[in-house]
Amino acid sequence: MLKNYFKIAWRNLIKNKVFTLANIIGLTSALAVALLLVMTALFELSYDQFHKNKDSVYQVYLSSQTPRGLESGTSQPVPLAPALKADVPGIKHAVRTLSDDTFATYNDKEINLDAEFVDPAFFDLFTFPVITGKAKNPLSEKSSVVLSEKSAQKVFGTVENIVGKTIALKLGKEEQLFSVSAIVQDPPSNSSNDFDIIIPFENHPEYASNIDRWDSQFHLVYVQLEEGVTPDQFEKNTQEFTSLHYQGSIENAKRDGAVANEDGLFMQFHLLPITDMHFTSFASGAAVVKRTFPYMILGIAFVIIFIVCANFINMNIALSEKRLKEIGMRKTLGAVKKQLFFQFWLESLLVFTASTILGLVLGNLLLEPFKSLFNTRATLEHVTQPKILLIFGLSIFCITLIAGGYPALLMSRLGTLRALKGKMDLGKNRLRNSLIVLQFAIAILLISGTLVLHGQIEFMRNKDLGYNKEQVISIPLNGKKDSYQVVALLRDELKGNPNILNISGADNNLGMGRDGSSMSSMMGFDYKGRGVVTNALTVDYDYAKTLDLEVVAGRTFSRDFAADSLSLVINETMAKQLGEEDPLSVRIPIDDGATTYSVIGVVKDFNFQDISRQVNPLTLFLNNDWDLYYAYVKIAPQNISSSFDAVEKAWGSIEPQAEFLGSFLDENVDRTFRREKTMATIVTSGSILGILLSCIGLFAISMLVVAQRTKEIGVRKVIGASVSSVALLLTKDFLKLVGIAFILATPIAWYFLNEWLQNYAFRVTLSPLFFIAAGLLATLIAFITVGTRTVKAASANPVKSLRTE
Amino acid sequence: MLLQLNNIFKWVQSGGQRIFLLKDINLEVQEGEFISIMGPSGSGKSTLLNVIGMLDAFDEGEYHFLEDSVHDLKEKHRSNLYKEYIGFVFQQYHLLDDLTVQENLEMPLIYKKFKGSERKAMVADMLDRFNIVGKKDLFPSQLSGGQQQLVGIARALISNPKLILADEPTGNLNSKQGEEIMDLFKQLNDEGVTIIQVTHSEKNAEYGSRIINLLDGRMI
Known part of the structure; x- marks a missing residue:
């Protein structure tokens, strides 16, 4: 019996070669990609999950109410940890x-x-x-x-x-x-x-x-x-502790007009589970834990699987029409529902099994290119755990049951006579059409996501950051020598080279260098009875000149003035914060008046931090006691690569032990949105695959629809229809579905993309063009897919179609 | 003269051998004739009809229709020609299932780019002439076979063709319905429409003014 089932199933699959192949190709690629995506997502979600004490270990962060609103940070003072342990119970x-x-x-x-x-x-x-x-x-x-x-x-x-x-x-x-x-x-x-x-x-x-x-x-x-102590209890237990140790800051906050939080507090310690650390952002002031990225990847994997399953269901139902006579015949011969169901389901099962095996093989083959393309360190180990394998197996089984079982159920339920007459009236077109609409809605969603993501990346890449990023190389000073000495030696070494225009240094990088480190340094002081917070940057002479910063008032640091170590250069935002009409008149006493700094110049705002952030107040210092960590070399626009080699060579002679990690600032800026790029790559590939799979489905469906309407096409042609009018008639039905998908998908896409863009202080405007382009692209692709079939059908000789009966 | 076939051959290649479907057909049809084509199954009756209707191509010979040489025409011109002058009637009626009687009648006019008001008038005219006004909103599946064939003929006539080609128009009908359809053809012929029909029945063939007998693709 079983052998017979297999035999019939095999013959049927062979008979419908095109569809079987389309299904296997679609399922295989979808499963392989889904496997890789799930692997990436699980890897992301597994961050810091390997710690045995993950349920009782927390990172401490402090939320402060400031005049600028809520601010939170994880940077803590040295005495905090011992004091917490000594004074706070639990x-x-x-x-x-x-x-x-x-x-x-x-x-x-x-x-x-x-x-x-x-x-x-x-x-x-x-x-x-x-x-x-x-x-x-x-x-x-x-x-x-x-x-x-x-x-x-x-x-x-x-x-x-x-x-x-x-x-x-x-x-x-x-x-x-x-x-x-x-x-x-x-x-x-x-x-x-x-x-x-x-x-x-x-x-x-x-x-x-x-x-x-x-x-x-x-x-x-x-x-x-301690066991049994909750983070809430910790927060309560530290309230008194905080008001004792942070008395000064709290009073300043009150004085400067900060508003207390709902508990009436100005400063509050909080705990962040270590498993949330990887997903936490403090950008908005509060700690926001967002697992958007892994869930988005999981979502894409899911919709890709959905698309192929929809294809599978659609093709199977449509194909079953050809088999109505067979079903009727089997029923008259005494087959019961269960046997018929099993017969049809077995065919699906065969296709799914083959695809799963091929999908696993393909996934493994694609693993390495995938890892480098998507910049992930995930490995199959994160997937091949018994629990996940079990879930994976179960979901494959469920998909097979639904995608293969539904058409099988429909067919096995048919009445005998009706089947013999070859009439199937199951309202199947509604299901088919809704599945196609959903597929294309997903495709349009992904395409518009792709367009907006690339739009934002291009926007960030092309935005004028306020400094020269094309001609400046930044070099992490990772050697053993004193940093000022290294910068001086670089100047010496490259003095004679006409292509080297300027050399300077600073204690922070612009963008993300090849050393992969990032830091920010902030300081606060009282100015005229008001708390002022600024980012601090220690620089060497010629910093503004090297980076082409525009000086809007006063001057920058100069070797001609001996007392410049007590001078400050600030940016426009800082000048605004200080609120003086003439910022050059500002004198800032530090350490209870022991020293007084004076502002000597204002530079135009430039994006010294990530482009996702607003330009914050910045103060530049010139102080030889504070180390520099990066050297900046500005080169002439000509002979860029030879200049770069010259800089590398000079570095090699100055710091032979240390690796040269210099890179152009535009590369550094690109590196800061590596995550966006990875996301764009994933969404782009997802949308390409999604639309491709949808098209396989659409192609197969159009083939079947054309087959169903052969007679009608013949009649229409005989009574005078032209090829184009018949092709249009057939194509129109499909394009209507794409249109509905567009109407469904656009508001959803707009909502999510708008939400996402809110993460960026500088963002591309969400123009309707993005969505129209996505819709047109989907329509065009659908048109080409269906059109090839319908034109062929429309130009066939009507005699042939009319003869078959 | 309406059309003229000179030495028409049609064959298919099968296993290196030519199997002739039509062999040296010579035929001249004058306007106003009513011709019946007869012959056993597989003798090439339908093929000949399709060749005359320009739905099917032939491999050798000449075909003149009015002033045109069909064998020299391109596909597009050929279809324009038959759209203009020929109406088809089928054994299986071949009405469009999703359209009502009225819409079925209207279809050829739409394809010929008649204006909406003109179409309405012509359809109403035709419904009237065939006495099927009461059925205009029914679908083909709601009609009897005879009624469906009536609609089929009405559809073939609606654009005033010079020639009606009917492939066993009564093959699916009972004898009474068949007689009615044949009477209709006779009447149309009397009104001046040229008709070529394929039939198995001697009785139906008698309606025609001339009978052509085919055997294995040859006229005898």
């Missing part, structure tokens, strides 16, 4: 962590390492298993460090027998000796904490000077709560 551990670079020396080998300065309890909170060495409390000694497996390989060339060995680390300006106490496994790729080496917190060069300062905030704090 806290098991409080740990400070600070990411920084350090320079390791071992046997003449010098290596730049990504260091994490932490308190010893770090290993109680976070799960980074020890491979060799002290498994318990490896950081108990102040002079002990923990290395990751990878960095141990880098420094020692091996992971064997290095526990107890001594390495020298350059911390701040001096070098200290440390002994390796343990090697831990490399942090997994889905960890927010990434490090090469872990160093006890007390060794950080900023530690000693800030040990009692509550107003200098530069590191993160994590807490583990």
Whole structure:
């Protein structure tokens, strides 16, 4: 019996080769892509889930009511963690962590390492298993460090027998000796904490000077709560603590007219589960946890699966019309409903099984290109867990049951006589049409998303940022030498080169450099009885000239003035905040009047932060005691690549040990919207695949519709219809569906894209053209798909179609 | 003279061999004739009718229709020619299922780009002439076979063709309905319409003024 089922199923699939092939190709590609997308999404969602204590460990952040509204931040002062542990009940551990670079020396080998300065309890909170060495409390000694497996390989060339060995680390300006106490496994790729080496917190060069300062905030704090203590209780328990330690700030906030929150507080500590960290944004003031990106990917995977399933259902129902006689015949021979259902369902099952296997193979083959294209570190390991495999298998089964079972059910339920007469009246066209409408609505949604995403990226790329990004190279100063000395040496080395126009330095980068690090530095002070907050940037001479910043008032720092270390250059927004008619008259006393800074110039606003943000107040300092971290080299517009090589060569002679990570600022700016680009790539590929699959479905359906209407086409032609009028008649029905899809999809697309664009301070205007273009594109593609079929049918000789009866 | 066929051959290639569907057909039709084509199944009756109706091509020979040489015409001109001068009636009626009687009658006029008011008048005229005004809003499936064929003939006549080609118009009808249809053809012929019909029945063939007998694609 079963063998017979298989035989019939096989023959039927072979008989309808085109449809079987269309289904298998569609299903295979959809399943492969869905697999990869689900993998990416699960990887994103798995961020920081590997920590055993993830349910009781939190990141501490502080919300402050300011005159500018609510502001939240995770940067904390040094005394906070010990004070929390001592004064607030319910806290098991409080740990400070600070990411920084350090320079390791071992046997003449010098290596730049990504260091994490932490308190010893770090290993109680976070799960980074020890491979060799002290498994318990490896950081108990102040002079002990923990290395990751990878960095141990880098420094020692091996992971064997290095526990107890001594390495020298350059911390701040001096070098200290440390002994390796343990090697831990490399942090997994889905960890927010990434490090090469872990160093006890007390060794950080900023530690000693800030040990009692509550107003200098530069590191993160994590807490583990005692069992049974909730974050709410923590928030309540810290209220008194906060009003004690932040008394000064709270009074300033009151004085400057900030509004208290609903609890009547101006400052409040909150806890963020560590599993939410990866998805949290503080841009709006409050902590907003958004898993939009992974859910969007899951959504795209889902709609792609939906599209192919709709194809499958549509084709199967349409094809079943050809088999009505067979069904009737089988029924007269005594087949019962169940047997018929099983017969038809088996065919679907065969197609699905083949597609699933092929899909898995294809997914595996596409894995590497996918990873580089979409810039993800996800691996199949994130998918091949028993639980997920079970869910995956179950969903495939369900899809097969629905997509294959529904047409089978329809057919098996038909009355015998009706089937024999070849009449099927199931209102099937309504289902078919709604599925096609949904498919195209999805396609239009994705296309308009693609257009808007690319529009925004182009907008960001082409926006005038207020500085010269095409001609300026920024170089991370990752070497061992003093930064000012390096900049001076660069100037020296490149002096004779006519293509090198200017050289300067600063303590922060513009955009995202190849070193991949980003930071911001803010400071606040009182000016005329009012709190003022500004971003701070330490620069070298010629900064404005190198970056082509426009000076709107006064002058910039100059070697001709000896006292410029007490001068300030501010941007327009800062000038507005200070509120003086003549900003050059501003004098700012710091440290209780011990020193007074004076503003000497105002530069035009430029986007020194991400383009998604408004231009904030900025103050430029010139102070040789504060290190620079980036050098800027402006080159002539001619011979760009040879100039770049010259800069790289100069760097090699100045800092032979350090890798040259220089890059043009426009690359840096591009890098800041890498996420948007990844998103655009995913949405674009999703929409291309979506529309392609929809077209396969539409093509097959148009083929069947044309077959159904052969007689009608023949009659119309015989009584005088032209080819074009018949083709139009057939195509019109389909285009109507695309039109409905357009009307359905556009408001939804508009809503979501508008929401998304709100994330950007500078954004492209959401013009109706985006949607019209998407609609036209979908229509055009549908027209071509259906048109090829219908024109062929319309130009066929009517005698043939009329003869068959 | 309405049309003239000279040495028409039509064949299909099968396994390296030519199988002749029409062999050396010579035929001249004057305006106002009523011709019956007879012959056993597979003798090429329908093929000949389709060739005359320009729905099917032939492989050799000459075909003159009024002033035109059909064998030299392009597909487009050929279809314009038959649209203008020829009406078709089928054994299976071939009405459009989704359209009412009235709409079925209107269709050829739409394709010939008549104006709306003109179409209405012509359709009303035709409904009147065939006594089917009361059925104008019914769908083909709601009519009997005879009535459907009546509509089919009305549709063929509506654009005033010079020639009606009827392929076994009574084949699906009972004898009484068949007689009525044949009487109608006779009447139309008397009014001046040229008719060529294919038929199996001797009795129906008698309605014609001339009978052409076919056997294996040859006129005998």
